[in-house]
Amino acid sequence: MQVIETLAEGLKREIKVVIPAKDMEQRMNERLADVKDKVRINGFRPGKVPVSHVKKMYGKSIMAELVNEIIRDQPTAILSERGEKSATQPEIVMTEDEKEAEKILSAQADLEFTLSYEIIPAIELKSVDGIKVTREVVDVSEEEITEQIEKIAESARTFEAKKGKAADGDRVTMDYLGKVDGEAFDGGKDEDAELVIGSNRFIPGFEEQLVGLKAGDEKVITVNFPADYPAANLAGKEATFDITVKEVAAPAATEINDELATKLGVESVEKLKEIVRGQIESQYGNVTRQKVKRQILDQLDALYKFESPSKLVDAEFENIWRQINTDLAQSGKTFADEDTTEEAAREEYRALAERRVRLGLVLSEIGEKAGIEVTEEEMQRSLFAQLQQFPGQEKQILDFFRNTPGAAASLRAPIFEEKVIDKLLAEVAVTDKKVSKEELLADDAEDGDKPAKKAAPKKKAAAKADDAAEGEEAAPKKKAAPKKKAAEGDAE
Known part of the structure; x- marks a missing residue:
């Protein structure tokens, strides 16, 4: 088998693979020898069918199986031998001419095909010693707990x-x-x-x-x-x-007492307050974590500058752009209404897509080098959370994750990313800062990884493009x- 590199331009690679006809014929003959003892053909005793007769009857179908196996397995083996990782599934091109294909299946012509792909660039990890983040912390007051209980009590009023x-x-x-x-x-x-x-x-x-x-x-x-x-x-x-x-x-x-707590399914008012405090702290904690994560990503973005695979960027941009146009259509607005143009919006969200892909590759490299893994239990919990979001549609969702290539990765990716962020939080300098809830919840550029200038419905589109929830529906x-x-x- 010959493996010839025909293109090495930036991250783009093209490989020509040639397997001589004689090698293909040898593989076919080995397969035929195995088949000969298993097939049953009228007029012949088991195991006594001549190889030439088996070849005449099954040769082309066996050769077709061999070609499919090679096309399926060789790209992975070739990339492994070259020490490369493909950003997306390699594109495989082989002859579509029926006469040439017939010759290949008859072992009269070499099997040739090309692999086209983009490699994931080598990333040299840098020290995170210089990364500093501020973790905003809110103290939950008794007044806020009471206010929240009163809102909850509306359901029992x-x-x-x-x-x-x-x-x-x-x-x-x-x-x-x-x-x-x-x-x-x-x-x-x-x-x-x-x-x-x-x-x-x-x-x-x-x-x-x-x-x-x-x-x-x-x-x-x-x-x-x-x-x-x-x-x-x-x-x-x-x-x-x-x-x-x-x-x-x-x-x-409405009085906040044990009677109210009982109506709400809790044994006492103290337990109710404890639960509500935990819920509020959890909500604030989620906001705090997103802000800390944003600071880390911003500083990683400044540390790492490299070319990202264009196909990954294209796919990410299409996800964002689809959400942008969905939001515009639902609101009945145009780019002009948002004080921008389609061209300017495309340019800015393209830059956002490039940032996300680059940071995704960096986090992936950090996680792999650290040996971070996502357990089966964590995947199951994530899947269960998805099922809870869409009651009555459990079967459809399970079928989707079972039958859709890459669907499981959409569950794994956010878990992996959060575990990498946890690792970084243990290594970077973190300073806690007490703030009011108004300060914590202040809208400071939304996600932090959206364009700085105004382009399309900024408050929703870029954020939604990050959600997995792509199964999200009204x-x-x-x-x-x-x-x-x-x-x-x-x-x-």
């Missing part, structure tokens, strides 16, 4: 019917029918719908017009759907709703109005 007029905080039970240009629209009708005034669950302007109504009242209210409303046929439209109030109920007083839309977001389902 009871209401008592009253005869007076509806006020802010009251629950209104009503029938409604929504119309645009005098015509009822899909999803704009409901009966016995319950709405707590001030919950901001319905579109702007709807709830405020219920204030002052009492049981038995009828009223036509007028509202405007937001310009970015998910249902395109309603976005920006003026609508009227025929309202019939059936009941007005005032909220019962919830089923049951009714279009009058909720603020169609994805929230029925008006309740």
Whole structure:
């Protein structure tokens, strides 16, 4: 077998592989000799079939098997011998001429094919001694815990019917029918719908017009759907709703005590506070970690500058760009609305894609050199988390991960990356800093790995392109109005 390098330009490689016809014939004859003793052919006793007859009957099919095995196995072996790693699956090209293919299968012509690929560049790891990060820490106050419990208690709050007029905080039970240009629209009708005034669950302007109504009242209210409303046929439209109030109920007083804790499924108010504190600390901890991670990535980005495989960058850019255009379409906006142009946005998000690929390669190298591995148990936990996000679709998700090439890697990659970040956190200089929750949650350039200048919907697109969750979908839309977001389902 001859292996000839025909292109070595930057990261691009092209290899020509030639296996002489006589070698292919020898391999075929070895396979035929093995088959001869196993096949059953009428007129011949088992094991007594002449090789020439077996060759006549099965030669081409066996040769085809050999060609497929070589095409499948040799690229990996060749790359290993060359000490190279391909950034993507190598592209394999061989003759498509039927006559030439026939000659190869008849062992009358050499088997030739080419491998085209980009190598992953060699990365010389640098010291992280100079990397310094600030870890922002928030102390959770008793007031915040109480505030959060009160919000949670809304789910257990009871209401008592009253005869007076509806006020802010009251629950209104009503029938409604929504119309645009005098015509009822899909999803704009409901009966016995319950709405707590001030919950901001319905579109702007709807709830405020219920204030002052009492049981038995009828009223036509007028509202405007937001310009970015998910249902395109309603976005920006003026609508009227025929309202019939059936009941007005005032909220019962809520006390944070053991009785409330029991209603919420917890044995005591102290345990409830403990749980809520843990939840808040976990939420802040996630934000803190993302900010620390961002600082590390920014400094690694400054440390490592090298050419990244173009196919990886292209794939990453396409993921980002697809999300950008999805967000624009959903919001009904254009690049001009975002104070940019498509050309400028492409340029900036291309730079973002290059950064992500480069940092991904750096983190991968750090992890491999450190012997970091993702366990089967960790993969199973990640898969379970995916299943929890989409109740009722468990089978489809399991089938996806079983049958889709590379799907398992989408579970492994974020786990591996976080373990590498953990390793780096143990090595870099970390300074803790007490901050308020407002400071912690302040929007400082969102992800930190988005373009510095304005390009497309910055607050969502680049961030979503990072989520794995690429299986992320909006919830089923049951009714279009009058909720603020169609994805929230029925008006309740």
